[in-house]
Amino acid sequence: MSARERWVLLLAVGLAAAVVPWTVRSTYVLSALVFVALNGIAALALSLVMGFAGQVSLGQAAFYAIGAYVSGVLTASYGWNPWVAMAVAVAAGALTAFLVGLPIFRLSGLLLAMATLGFGIILYYVLVNWASVTGGPSGLTGIPPLAIGGVQLDSDRRMAWLAWGALLLVLGLAGNLVDSRVGRALRAIHGSEPAAEAAGVDTARYKLGVFAVAGGVTALAGALYAHYLKFINPSPFGFAFSIELVVMVVLGGVASLWGAVLGAALVVGLVEALRALLPLLTVSHGAAEYEIVVFGLLLMAFMIFLPGGLSALGRRAA
DSSP, X not given: OOHHHHHHHHHXXXXXXXXXXXXXXXXXXXXXXXXXXXXXXXXXXXXXIIIISOOOOSOHHHHHHHXXXXXXXXXXXXXXXXXHHHHHHHHHHHHHHHHHHHHHTTOOHHHHHHHHXXXXXXXXXXXXXXXXXXXXXXXXXXXXXXXXXXXXXXXXXXXXXXXXXXXXXXXXXXXXXXXXXXXXXXXXXXXXXXXXXXXXXXXXXXXXXXHHHHHHHHHHHHHHHHHHHSEEXXXXXXXXXXXXXXXXXXXXXXXXXXXXXXXXXXXXHHHHHHHHHHHHHOOSTTHXXXXXXXXXXXXXXXXXXXXXXXXXXXXXXX
């Protein structure tokens, strides 16, 4: 996709994102649209690491949590302006990813995946046990909504506009990144790291840089999440959410930015559909277990019949 085609597509989706929330009356649907955008931002960040740099991270939920808790604590406990707190949260996510990446990017393959997983688990237990700051398992309350001028973004409709605006902005910037010299270097690393090094690419610097960028972008999604719900606790930021993000990227198409967004929409849609349908089909207490089984079967079928992800459909149509 050329730069012109990408910006035309962004404009078209932006117009749709401006109109659709205005016409939707259901708060349930509007809330789902918000979560598609937030998960899309986080999945897009992971796509930069996995799809373009070829590095597997199983700890992205940790950066989502950093964004949510830094912005939440600064505003709820210290009275900071939410926009300033969000900027600090993004910086904290990027800086943490940089510091964590310094030692772990000496590893590769499964060892790298296990290292990122370990970081995510450590952070989760810090959130649970550092109750004086994070609120512990009971959570952190009193997080204020975002506001522009005198208008508070405290409704699902307004938050949908903001979340989708942020998603499209990140998409545009990420598209420029992957089309630049940096993007070509990342693709070279993904193709063959020894060959990239032989061609003069500083692989360690590029891998660390894209990991830091992904940490900051994921923290942005987490900060928006905190100010949307106005309450956070550690439960949503565990290992399961990191796996969900990986699933979103794989379902959408690993090396596709738009695919990451489509994957986020698919996963959110499937989860919400199963939550709505399974209670109607089951009368026992095991509906949650059925949800996991059905979701797993759907994912297996999807990967068998469309291994290239949703982005492959667009390529086939072209």
